[in-house]
Amino acid sequence: MFVTCIVSFGNCENATLDLVLILDQSSSLISGQPNYDNWNDKMLGFAASVVRAVPVSPDQTQIGLMKFSDEADVVFHLDNYTDARSILEALRGLDIDGGDTNIAGAQFGNSE
Numbered sequence: 001m002f003v004t005c006i007v008s009f010g011n012c013e014n015a016t017l018d019l020v021l022i023l024d025q026s027s028s029l030i031s032g033q034p035n036y037d038n039w040n041d042k043m044l045g046f047a048a049s050v051v052r053a054v055p056v057s058p059d060q061t062q063i064g065l066m067k068f069s070d071e072a073d074v075v076f077h078l079d080n081y082t083d084a085r086s087i088l089e090a091l092r093g094l095d096i097d098g099g100d101t102n103i104a105g106a107q108f109g110n111s112e
Helices: 002-007 037-053 084-092 103-108
Strands: 017-024 061-068 072-076
Touching: 017 037, 037 061, 037 084, 061 084, 072 084
Parallel strands: 017 061
Antiparallel strands: 061 072
């Protein structure tokens, strides 16, 4: 799993990382999922595991988040949160908007 690779990568005490999580929020994720399990457990669960796996601070790892379907939506920028707890709290309140999958739109549609 990706998160395991980050944690076991080696001695990175002085490394810095700017990480933007890009989450697919298209309607196909929740189709037939009355409890939104794919969104809540899989997407947000993955995002939370990444946040927990890295040292979040202005001097080490900064994390931003973007959602996409038909259009890209910047949820928060790299400098909005300075600790893991704040990012995890923001993730808990994050809802899915739905729409069609448009990966190209996520890559090129929002250059904020």
